[in-house]
Amino acid sequence: MRSAGSEAAGARNGGGGRPGRGRDGPGQRHRAGLAGAAGRGRPGAGSGAAGKCRRPRPARAQSPRGCPRSAGQGALSPGCPPRPPRSLPVLAGRRDAVFPPEPGGGLSRYRGAPSLGPRPLLGAVRAPPRTGTPGATLPLRAALPVPVRVAGDSRSPPGASAGRGRPERRRGPAPGRGLRSGHGAGTGYKRHRQRPAHGAGGLRPMPRRREVLALGSLCLRSLAQHMQSLWVRDYSDNYLDEFQFRFVMGPFNDLPGSAVQELLRVLAESRRLSRAALHLLLLPQLRELSLSPCPGLASNGIARLLALRCQGLSSLDLRGCSRLSPAALEAVVEALPRLQRLVLAATQAEERVLSALGRRCRGLRELDVSHCRNLAPPALRCLAFDPLHRRRGCPALRVLLARGLELAGDGATAAASALAFLLLALPCLEFLAHGSVPDALRLLHEQELDGAEDADGFPSLQEAARWRGAAPGGHRLTLPLRHVEDVEEPDLAVVRAMCPQAEEANVWLSNGTSTAELQRWGSLSRLTLGCAESRVLVGLVPVLQSLGPHLQSLTLHGFCCHDGLALVAVLAACPGLRAFSAELHLPPDTGTDSGEPGEEPPRRDTDPLPRGCPQLQTFSLTLTGGTGSGLALGTTLSPTLTSLLRHAPRLQRLCLLAIPFPLDPVFQAVLAAPGPPLQELQELSLAGSCVSARTVRLLLASHGRLRRMDLSRCRDIHRRDYDGFLQSVRKQRLDLDIAWE
Structure with missing residues (x-):
């Protein structure tokens, strides 16, 4: 109807x-x-x-x-x-x-x-x-x-x-x-x-857009967000402080170990990790655990749960967990025989903890005991030998970090002797970080080995040398060290003779000394050089011409840079560099313009590095000192930077810090060049440098993968410019973080 x-x-x-x-x-x-x-x-x-x-x-x-x-x-x-x-x-x-x-x-x-x-x-x-x-x-x-x-x-x-x-x-x-x-x-x-799409190949002229997280990551973030209010609420309200459980059958028992590790990492980074959550997430399937982001949660009770539930751990990081007593640390070490990496830096670790490591953790490869107040260099010998059971320990140890355990006065001699014993008793040791390592190497090189047994029951240096196959009057002893630190120029000959396979070295050059010994160290691939302010950068060119073809990483500290031609010579001598970092000092007159008023400036090469550094991935340059506007330095250093950035197609991280001359011509020339410049760039730091807002907009409109940009202390960037950058990033939904202050 x-x-x-x-x-x-x-x-x-x-x-x-x-x-x-x-x-x-x-x-x-x-x-x-x-x-x-x-x-x-x-x-x-x-x-x-x-x-x-x-x-x-x-x-x-x-x-x-x-x-x-x-x-x-x-x-x-x-x-x-x-x-x-x-x-x-x-x-x-x-x-x-x-x-x-x-x-x-x-x-x-x-x-x-x-x-x-x-x-x-x-x-x-x-x-x-x-x-x-x-x-x-x-x-x-x-x-x-x-x-x-x-x-x-x-x-x-x-x-x-x-x-x-x-x-x-x-x-x-x-x-x-x-x-x-x-x-x-x-x-x-x-x-x-x-x-129509902008740019070649239909690419949008912006940094990478914010990617959608994978489903697993989204689920873990949701778990972390509701952890306290939903997942652990009942346990924390009714059981946490009243009962002690050996095992808890909770909602996370069925998760794989990798998911639990990632959930712990997300909770720690977001500062949502609580004691109750840690009780529920200490599960047997864990293989890696780091409590360094939340050292306040690491207590003796957590150590007991760790020793009971997580006996399959292969990596444990307890950096800064000073609330753990030496007895708790010893119990944890005794219960984790499968450890391959252990970080005990800034904890209450003592000699008995190292003795337990030497007895139980036969597969340990990396150990960090830096800045442990209860440890001294002689206590490190417990890692290599157990005087009670007369057995050697930690045969697979490769990396031992013991910074901050130096002894002054008569203790320096005891420290050098203890480190020499470690170098002889640990057959696979490749890196020993301690300030007395050069003294220990000199002791072994001069064969000043004591034949008497130590009062604590440790073997003598002569017996430890026989473990290496060295005998008095026989062939010279060498060590398998691959990385040495704190090497001064007078010790170069000794260190090079004792460590012929070394690939990385940190060397301090004295004033006026020769670098001939350094030029003969042909096995180096990563080199760090430091010196006083009076040493000029151009003096390194002969050294780098000898070592440069094999170098992959070069770090310079304290050298004086008068113009950009010295930097050109240094980079040209190292064509295979993958990482370069330099903190250079400017002379006092660098900031003032030189020359007569009517004099024409000299002609400069517009492409001083035609071959560039095709393998370069990280470049960092910091200029300190100097006065004025820096235009005199910019006439030679600007073409160098322009040529370098043009011919570095794999560059991912660029840091130009405290550059006194304008960087706008450099980036404008690089972005206007044919081809895809800075296409792989992900991190850019221009803190304290002279750069304008227009150049930053050009970088935002470039075809690249830029994820982070640091514009701190840039005097030409103002608040309204920074707000405009943030608005553009939000509007385009870019995966880019911009820092400014």
């Missing part, structure tokens, strides 16, 4: 009313959302009406201008002749939905809840292909709360413009007006022409 008002509305809309309201005449139009309300399925709908509706229709509410609207959930009759859909349109309005194909084929679109506001909700109706008998009804489905966009549709969803990153309002057609025929009719959207 239908009401008279509905019949009148149907006759008024489907009959001989205004053109475009019926389905019979040319240029036929119909009102969106009626699903063929004016057509063949209703009596009195028009001149071409045929047949009757097979079941009564529910009453329809009247909308403005007489447009019938659905009153609640019901059934709509597609009485109009269907047309094959050309594409899947997107509904206009707030409450539309797109439904999957019907069993008979085609797509159906239904209007959901009425629009909020005085205007009725309008949308395009695309009926399925004509199948079945006329007047068949389709069930009305529940509308989704938000519009659904189907892949392949070229129209933009509500509130977004195609090819733009800002929201845009779009209104549908006015109530009571017909919809234009054709593609996208009645959707209420404007057709936007897609903007």
Whole structure:
């Protein structure tokens, strides 16, 4: 049954009313959302009406201008002749939905809840292909709360413009007006022409956009966010301080060890790791554990749980966990025989802890006991030999860090003797970090070995040397050290003779001494050189010409740089560099311009490094001292930096700190050069340098993978510039962090 008002509305809309309201005449139009309300399925709908509706229709509410609207959930009759859909349109309005194909084929679109506001909700109706008998009804489905966009549709969803990153309002057609025929009719959207992609290869001229995290990472972050309020709440409220459990069967027992390790890392970085969470996450499947981000949580109770539950650990970091007693540390070491890496720096470790390490952890490879107040260099011998059981220990130890354990006065001799014993007793030791290592090497080189047994029961140096196969009057003893530190220039000959396989060395050059011994050290691939301020940079060129072809890393400290030509010579001598770092001093007159007022500046080579450093990945340059504007230094150093950046295609980290001359010409020339300059750059630090906001915008618009930019103390960057950079990053959703102060 239908009401008279509905019949009148149907006759008024489907009959001989205004053109475009019926389905019979040319240029036929119909009102969106009626699903063929004016057509063949209703009596009195028009001149071409045929047949009757097979079941009564529910009453329809009247909308403005007489447009019938659905009153609640019901059934709509597609009485109009269907047309094959050309594409899947997107509904206009707030409450539309797109439904999957019907069993008979085609797509159906239904209007959901009425629009909020005085205007009725309008949308395009695309009926399925004509199948079945006329007047068949389709069930009305529940509308989704938000519009659904189907892949392949070229129209933009509500509130977004195609090819733009800002929201845009779009209104549908006015109530009571017909919809234009054709593609996208009645959707209420404007057709936007897609903007072409910028740059070569269709790449957008911006740093990398913020990537969507993997599902596993998102789940772990959600766990970390709700850890205290959901996952450990019951345990912390009812059991934490009242009971002591050996094992807890909680919600994390089924997680793999790698997921638990990552969850602990996320909790520690976000400062959400609590004592209760640590109780639940100390699980047997853990293989790596680091408590250095939260040393305050490491107590003797946690140490007991660690020794009971995590006996399969291969890496343990307890740096700074000073609350752990020596007895607790010893118990942990005794319970973890599979340890390969252990960090005990700045803890209460004592000699008995090292004795337990030597007895139990036969596979230990890396150990850090730096800055342990209860340890002295003679106590380190317990790692290599157990005087109680007369057995050698830690046969696989490769790295031993013992910085901060130096002894002054007569203790220096005892420290050198103890380190010499370690160098002889540990057959695989490659790096021993201690200030007395050069003295120990000199002691072994001069063969001043004591034949008497130590009072504490340790073997003599002569017996330890026989373990190495050395005998008095036999071949000279050598060591497998690969990295040596704190080597002074007078000790170069001794260190080079004792460590012929060394690949990395930190050397301090004295004033006025020769570097001939350093030039003969051909096995070096990583070199760090330091000197006083009076030594010029150009004096290193002969050394680097001998070592440069094999060097992969070069670090310079304290050298004086008068112009950029010395830096050109240094870089040209090391073509295979992968990392370069220099902290150079400027002479007092560098900042002032030289030359007569009318004198022409000398011509400089615009490409002083034509071959560049094709393997360079890290470049850091810091200039300290000097006065004035630095224009005199910039005339020679600017072309050097420009040429270097042009010919460094693998550069990932660039630091130009406290540069006194403007860097704008350097970056403008590099970015304007042909090819993909700075394409692999990920970190850029310009702290304290002269750079403008325009250059920063050019860097933001470059084709690269920039993730971090440091503009601290840049006097030409102001607050409004920094706010503009942040707004651009947020607007483009870039994966970029910018620091400024």
